[in-house]
Amino acid sequence: MRGDRRQIQTAVLGSADSEEPLLLPLEAIELGAFRRRHQLDTFWCGLLLGGCGAQLTTKLYTDRVCHFAHHPGPDGQPHMCGRRARGISSADHLYVKSAAVAWFRDRGEEADIAFAQPDGAPVGSLVDITSRHRGLRVHLDQAVEPVWDDDGIEPVLGMSVPVDRDTLIRRWYVHRIRLDSEGTARRVQIGTEAFARPTEWFGLEECEVTERGLTTPAVQRIVASHSAPPPRWTPGRPKKVPTVNAQARALLSQLDDARSLGFVIAARRLCSEIAGLAEVDRETQGRIDAALETTKGWMEDQVELRRSLYAQLDQAVIAQDTQQVRKLFAHVNAKAAHDRTEDEDAIVSRAADHFADVSRATQERIAAKVAADRAAADAITRVANILKNLNRGDYRNLRDQVETLIRYAEVAGDRVTVHQGRQIEAWKQRAGLSSGEEPKEPLDDDGTQQLNHKKPLFRQVARRYWIKRSCPRCLVGNGKDCVIADGTGNGELRYVPHDERLQPILDQRKARLPRR
Structure with missing residues (x-):
């Protein structure tokens, strides 16, 4: 079973702000039982998962892992979601x-x-x-x-x-x-x-x-x-006490580790202990002197690195570069959190305030999006009800009713379907709220325009046909799904194949029709 980089394995039940998580089975044989068990439930790209708050559906595959997926947009294109964590642990x-x-x-x-x-x-x-x-x-x-x-x-x-x-x-x-x-x-x-x-x-x-x-x-x-009393002393062989030279060698090894890992406080403590050793031999003393000299230079470099880190963090906060602030903030906490000066504390405080502002703005943006989505969902329901009443002739003042319909359609936005949009335009003309040419297409019995429904290309060609061809748009070979060809080179899979991959198949079918 090959991996799917688009997969969303977790969702929440009931609503976008729900705290009830759900994990989707990976295998097709288990997904059938899962669907029956949750046939009355709705799945959402939860806000507490870092998701967009949109509703999800389940995708069953036999050649890859099953996963949640967003419903496509009104134009048939994949829904864009900025959610980062999508795996089992998300x-x-x-x-x-x-x-x-x-x-x-x-x-x-x-x-x-x-x-x-x-x-x-x-x-x-x-x-x-x-x-x-x-x-x-x-x-x-x-x-x-x-x-x-x-x-x-x-x-x-x-x-x-x-x-x-x-x-x-x-x-x-x-x-x-x-x-x-x-x-x-x-x-x-x-x-x-x-x-x-x-x-x-x-x-x-x-x-x-x-x-x-x-x-x-x-x-x-x-x-x-740790709390047990020490064992009773019994006569035995005397314990061998390490010599001062052995202690020096052990401390020098620890000092090397502290420098390689960037532990300034530990290195400072070890230098003090090493300098306090007495009566070491000449060879060990030479190693001690060299190590202390090397550590002194290393300490000076760490001071300069610390100054540079705090200066870069301050500049990133001034520039409002959140990504750089987050990166440098982690470095400062990991490498230079000890013995901060007043100036360094002030820089860290400004960085923390920046994060708080960003988090607050993000929460406000999420709340505004949730409110807008709820308003749009309510508005599209009202649009459908008003159109239903208009088509049945259930109205007293046509103009007022159509004006209300127009206001709700504006709030619903792209949730209004093409057919509903045609009906709204027809009723606007009937109520005298629209100027311009009469509709060119004939009207249905209920006064709305007839639609020339044309399926998108991916609805006209089955997967078993186009998967055998390569794609001239994104250049993937046969047997592979199309990837997004937007110039970024990220290689993310598309929900539907490119039209350039499907059109030659439809052209061949059209060419065979006269012969039949």
């Missing part, structure tokens, strides 16, 4: 919230659960859970760096979020979260990771939230091992 934040609500409800407790977006992070990166015991922040991706020094909030890391060894040693353990697919849903698993121990996984029913934080059976064992 609705995991909704599944996490649903599982957390059920988990607390079963324990007779309540919790506030929100999809936080600090510093302009995309919706779905973070899930904040606040209970009467402790707050949890679930990091499903690396968009926001975990904060380990906040006593009120405990980070829970997704599978792609890294954690360094020092944090594991200092905290004894960290918690992770993963979601496994089960039919058309996702099941939450909690893992406990400790230094030099494999991660142990548990179901939510085995976990608790206490004053200490999130607790699993593994936490109890780890805490017990």
Whole structure:
């Protein structure tokens, strides 16, 4: 089964702003049962999925994975949607919230659960859970760096979020979260990771939230091992104490690692420890002197790099370049978050304000689009009802009724079909609200113009015919679907083939007609 780069595997049920996620089966044999089970439901490209809020349909294929798809536009062209996350994990934040609500409800407790977006992070990166015991922040991706020094909030890391060894040693353990697919849903698993121990996984029913934080059976064992009394001394062979030269070599190796990873604070601490070593041999002292000199130059370079990063971040904020601000903000937090000056704090604060403004503008734009879509949906319903009444002669004042029809048609916009548009024009002429030539096409019995319905080319040629040909427009070979030929070179698949691929088939059919 070949991949489909257009596939949308997740949707929400009922409406665009729904929080009820749904996962589509990948195989055609499972999609049939899925359709029967949800025959009365509607699927939407949810706003909380980063979608456009439009309604979706299911696509069944036997030669590729099944997926959700947008309805084509009125002109038959594919619907354009800016949604980025479309895979199986794109609705995991909704599944996490649903599982957390059920988990607390079963324990007779309540919790506030929100999809936080600090510093302009995309919706779905973070899930904040606040209970009467402790707050949890679930990091499903690396968009926001975990904060380990906040006593009120405990980070829970997704599978792609890294954690360094020092944090594991200092905290004894960290918690992770993963979601496994089960039919058309996702099941939450909690893992406990400790230094030099494999991660142990548990179901939510085995976990608790206490004053200490999130607790699993593994936490109890780890805490017990750290709290156990030391073993009784028994005579034995004396433990070999490493020499000062061996200590120096170990610290020098750690210093090399700190420089290669960009850990300035660790490098500074190691330099202090190395400089405090005494009575090392001449060879080791030479290595120490060289390493300290190299680290001194490296530190100076890091200071210049830090200054450049903050200057670039400030310029990006001034230029209102959101993409560059997001990129530099991540670099600043990763490489230069320690020991900030007042000027650096001010730059970070301005960047955070920029993200807040962008997020607010995005939310307002989404809300305005949802309101416009709802108004258009209501308007097209009223257009259909008014046309129905007009065609039955059910009106008192024709002019007023047609003026109302025109106002609703303007709100409905491109939802008005071609046939409805023809009927509206005919009634405008009948009510004296339109000037110009009389319609050239004859009128139906109800006073509307007859339509010369002509199917688009992709409706006239079956896939089994055109898939055997190459496309002269996008230059794909036979056996492959057409791709978007808009000059961007992104190679995204089209919902329908190009007309240039279909027209030769229709021309051949037309040429054979006289012979028949």
